[in-house]
Amino acid sequence: MNPIRILLFAGGSLGPWALRQIRPDDWLVGVDRGALYLVQQGYSPKLAIGDFDSVSLAEKEEIERHSQLVSSCDPVMKDLTDTEMALAWALEQHPAEIVLLGALGSRFDHTLANVHLLRKALKAGVPCKIVDETNEIHLTSSTLKVSRDHFSHLSLLPLTAEVTGITLDGFQYPLDNATLTIGDTLGISNVLTAETGTISVRSGQLLVIKSKD
Known part of the structure; x- marks a missing residue:
């Protein structure tokens, strides 16, 4: 097992509370608009991933300039949500823990889908939780x-x-x-x-x- 912890910043509700979750040795992954949030707060994500359909061309270029690695896909011809793609990448790293931030928000379908993603981490034997300002969710x-x-x-x-x-x-x-x-x-x-x-x-x-x- 890799001793590092991976924080996934998705495109849901984010704020200063999310930045307080970051530890010095964490790997940061920006998921679509979550990547923009990270770079605008002065962070350089280890990976920015998604179809980036929720950012402008200029914002995508900003993400590309400040991210260590960018994985972009077509917004239509894909079978997985951006967050599931990010989680799959994170699980491949065999980390000590994965924390999902920005996984809850106004889109209830995405919120519920992200809660269901905890099953994939459980099956892989990787501790994983969803955190926002008022909730912490484990499976x-x-x-x-x-x-x-x-x-x-x-x-x-x-x-x-x-x-x-x-x-x-x-x-x-x-x-x-x-x-x-x-x-x-x-x-x-x-x-x-x-x-x-x-x-x-x-x-x-x-x-x-x-x-x-």
């Missing part, structure tokens, strides 16, 4: 430890039809060998009571969503 099919931080709530939602053997330790509302099926809201708005909580799953894939108002 687990085994055991996940979470720490108390600035997020006030933690919710559980099945991404597969059924998730079984859900056990929570360190939470206000514990579960012991519980089952959640799609459509259940039992796992919404839990609260950590310990400094560290543990979420265990026997089968299925469970979204773990930390959030604040």
